[in-house]
Amino acid sequence: MSFLNKEICDGDNPDLTEERRTATFDTDRMAQVIYGSEKFAARRRQITKSISRIPALQDTKPLAFMTREEKITEACRELDVLSDHWEQLIYVNDEEEALHLHREVIGMEGHPFALHETMFIPTLVSQASDEQQEKWLGRARKREIIGCYAQTELGHGSNLRKLETTATYSPSTQEFILHTPTITALKWWPGALGKSSNYAIVMADLVIKNKSYGPHPFIVQLRDEKTHQPLPGITVGDIGPKMAFNGADNGFLGFDHFRIPRGNLLMRHNRVEPDGSYLKPPHAKIGYSSMVKVRSRMAMDQGLFMAQALVIAVRYSAVRRQGFLEDKSQEVKVLDYQTQQHRLFPSIARVYAFIFCGLETIQLYEKLILDVNKNGDTSGMADLHSLTSGLKSVVTHFTGQGIEQARMACGGHGYSMASYISEIYGVAVAGCTYEGENMVMLLQCARALVKAVELVEEGHPEKLSPMMAYLTKPSVTVDLTVGPEAYVKIFQLIAKKQAFKATEQLHKFMVAGDSRDVAWNKSAVELTKASRLHTRLYILKTFIRRVESITDISVKAALTDLLNLHLNYELLDVASYALADGIMSSTQMDFIKNQLYSSLEKIRPNAVSLMDSFQFSDLQLRSVLGRRDGHVYQNLFEWAKSSPLNQSEVLPSVTQYLKPMMEKSKL
Numbered sequence: 001m002s003f004l005n006k007e008i009c010d011g012d013n014p015d016l017t018e019e020r021r022t023a024t025f026d027t028d029r030m031a032q033v034i035y036g037s038e039k040f041a042a043r044r045r046q047i048t049k050s051i052s053r054i055p056a057l058q059d060t061k062p063l064a065f066m067t068r069e070e071k072i073t074e075a076c077r078e079l080d081v082l083s084d085h086w087e088q089l090i091y092v093n094d095e096e097e098a099l100h101l102h103r104e105v106i107g108m109e110g111h112p113f114a115l116h117e118t119m120f121i122p123t124l125v126s127q128a129s130d131e132q133q134e135k136w137l138g139r140a141r142k143r144e145i146i147g148c149y150a151q152t153e154l155g156h157g158s159n160l161r162k163l164e165t166t167a168t169y170s171p172s173t174q175e176f177i178l179h180t181p182t183i184t185a186l187k188w189w190p191g192a193l194g195k196s197s198n199y200a201i202v203m204a205d206l207v208i209k210n211k212s213y214g215p216h217p218f219i220v221q222l223r224d225e226k227t228h229q230p231l232p233g234i235t236v237g238d239i240g241p242k243m244a245f246n247g248a249d250n251g252f253l254g255f256d257h258f259r260i261p262r263g264n265l266l267m268r269h270n271r272v273e274p275d276g277s278y279l280k281p282p283h284a285k286i287g288y289s290s291m292v293k294v295r296s297r298m299a300m301d302q303g304l305f306m307a308q309a310l311v312i313a314v315r316y317s318a319v320r321r322q323g324f325l326e327d328k329s330q331e332v333k334v335l336d337y338q339t340q341q342h343r344l345f346p347s348i349a350r351v352y353a354f355i356f357c358g359l360e361t362i363q364l365y366e367k368l369i370l371d372v373n374k375n376g377d378t379s380g381m382a383d384l385h386s387l388t389s390g391l392k393s394v395v396t397h398f399t400g401q402g403i404e405q406a407r408m409a410c411g412g413h414g415y416s417m418a419s420y421i422s423e424i425y426g427v428a429v430a431g432c433t434y435e436g437e438n439m440v441m442l443l444q445c446a447r448a449l450v451k452a453v454e455l456v457e458e459g460h461p462e463k464l465s466p467m468m469a470y471l472t473k474p475s476v477t478v479d480l481t482v483g484p485e486a487y488v489k490i491f492q493l494i495a496k497k498q499a500f501k502a503t504e505q506l507h508k509f510m511v512a513g514d515s516r517d518v519a520w521n522k523s524a525v526e527l528t529k530a531s532r533l534h535t536r537l538y539i540l541k542t543f544i545r546r547v548e549s550i551t552d553i554s555v556k557a558a559l560t561d562l563l564n565l566h567l568n569y570e571l572l573d574v575a576s577y578a579l580a581d582g583i584m585s586s587t588q589m590d591f592i593k594n595q596l597y598s599s600l601e602k603i604r605p606n607a608v609s610l611m612d613s614f615q616f617s618d619l620q621l622r623s624v625l626g627r628r629d630g631h632v633y634q635n636l637f638e639w640a641k642s643s644p645l646n647q648s649e650v651l652p653s654v655t656q657y658l659k660p661m662m663e664k665s666k667l
């Protein structure tokens, strides 16, 4: 048995065992790099093991065969079991451990706590005063109450300034009156709002003495704590089935002059005094911090979604044999085809790159909240906002593409829900929309880019943030054979040119008489291109930085192969910019292609172990094709037999319609 890959087991499919034996690195060591530390990687394994010892948490019936109601009930049952074992399983209040626990046990189809941990509690942490935290945070953490984040309305999601729900202050009673004035003002979409939550953070337009102060966060009790019935003045319910994520009850919510005490406006950064005087926050957008929190997690979470799809596709590709190469006596593993490698390996590289970015942005958010809460220092907000706006957009887009390629790489069986890839896809691509629609967020990132270009043009390059410093780099001729830094230089030139071109176009329209808004819209496609290049440059540089910092030689070597693949793939993908601007020659392009193809060959022996290193349990993967043991065919047959349609030989629909129809046809 090889010491390199702990997944090896003699009872496994021999093709997978063979793959695991060829690995050139230790998967536990790779897991430490993926999950940011030896300690957390080990805790993950420990938690997974503890879960496997709780019989009530082992999968009962495949989710694919459940109705929505059954899925929600099953998630609640699992949450209840988890709650009983919470303190034995994880360190209380450790967010990463809680997330791991949830991913393992409940999976990705959503559950009543999905927004409680990801937005409700973080909003209380970042927006509630100490006194308010005393009142609600402890209760929320102990799960005495379940909360969600209700911001989006039927009529508006992207444009927060036009949210219609009002919170009008009444000085005589020292209350806010929440009201839904129109049908389009109904809150619509918030996860876990429909049936599960009894509390919500509600974003509503604060109105004092007929003056609107824009969206502010309020904590609102929605349901009676004993009966769970909606409180009088509240209309709440589920919005119906979705493309995926159907174990979550995304909901609607309306208020009919519903009164809450003054103390329910979250007041860490702004205040409304009893007489109605308003104290401004230190930064106008501080109330948006919960969105930044989720966006800062998305590179990690989306990376893990794509990783799940790739574990499934790569393992299956090592088990699936179809067609011949030289030896006509035995069919080859489909993973040996160059096209299959080209379909999957660049996404493996992206998974690692995205996760490395996620490790960084999660920390940046935590630092920002400390700076704001402890020192009132909001200076990091603008940069983190533009970075996470671009990153969530680029990462979700490529994750969707990568998962879809993983599905196709599994041929027909990839289309079956037994693969579980369709659910992963459905959940992942929701990220293109939630936390800010991708185009809208790319344009937010573009605002920062244009400002930076304008600073350079106005002769103030010293005012640029470090992320924008490349905008001052002069054009140079680059020798690609010298390594990653050469690729960075070319990428910087491409990104810089596009940022300047888009800004130039914007200015040109303005000089011709358009307002900035109109000129902006006429330049928007070019601006989004600039944002994507800027963000891909950040991803590329982060990947390089992380690989450089690895101390384990064999892990570093395997990731260097992956990094080289990423560099060549990315540069080839943006080659049209480089060719158009004369930044690269066609000879350099050929060099990049050859490097890319040779990277595929280098990565091939490590492919399965690169994905095993994520250490997803079978419980979490929920995929017949992605099983750790690789016993795909007999389990696909078992899975199909468990379909409700196969529980009787003759369906009522046959007796009721098909038989009479066939009988009639005989006449």
Ligand SMILES: CCCCCCCC/C=C\CCCCCCCCCCCCC/C=C/C(=O)SCCNC(=O)CCNC(=O)[C@H](O)C(C)(C)COP(=O)(O)OP(=O)(O)OC[C@H]1O[C@@H](n2cnc3c(N)ncnc32)[C@H](O)[C@@H]1OP(=O)(O)O
Residues within 6 Å of the ligand: 079, 082, 083, 086, 098, 099, 102, 103, 107, 108, 109, 110, 113, 114, 115, 117, 118, 143, 149, 151, 152, 157, 158, 159, 160, 161, 191, 285, 288, 289, 291, 292, 294, 301, 381, 382, 385, 427, 433, 434, 435, 436, 437, 440, 444, 447, 448
């Ligand atoms: C026992 C159980 C225990 C449980 C424990 C475990 C829990 C585990 C939980 C979960 C397990 C997870 C497992 C994974 C599976 C599940 C995955 C799926 C999860 C689903 C979660 C989905 C959650 C989704 C939530 C949402 O979608 S919430 C709603 C989000 N909405 C948006 O994002 C709206 C987008 N719009 C905006 O943000 C804004 O409108 C805007 C576009 C930014 C514009 O804002 P506006 O006010 O109009 O700005 P302007 O006036 O134009 O000014 C722009 C100006 O401001 C700057 N700005 C803007 N925002 C910010 C900011 N945030 N910070 C700093 N600066 C900002 C901007 O840069 C401009 O500056 P300049 O003028 O200088 O350019």
Ligand SMILES: Cc1cc2nc3c(=O)[nH]c(=O)nc-3n(C[C@H](O)[C@H](O)[C@H](O)COP(=O)(O)OP(=O)(O)OC[C@H]3O[C@@H](n4cnc5c(N)ncnc54)[C@H](O)[C@@H]3O)c2cc1C
Residues within 6 Å of the ligand: 115, 149, 150, 151, 152, 155, 156, 157, 158, 159, 188, 189, 190, 191, 245, 250, 430, 433, 434, 435, 436, 437, 438, 439, 440, 443
């Ligand atoms: C699974 C899921 C979970 C969600 N969970 C929550 C939640 O928990 N809480 C919550 O409050 N909300 C939640 N949402 C809502 C989500 O945040 C919004 O749907 C999202 O912000 C997009 O807003 P929208 O629906 O108004 O899209 P729209 O803005 O209507 O987008 C439609 C189109 O218009 C374009 N567009 C809009 N504005 C501009 C612009 N200024 N410039 C260029 N193009 C533009 C967009 O690019 C898009 O192509 C969830 C959504 C989903 C799908």
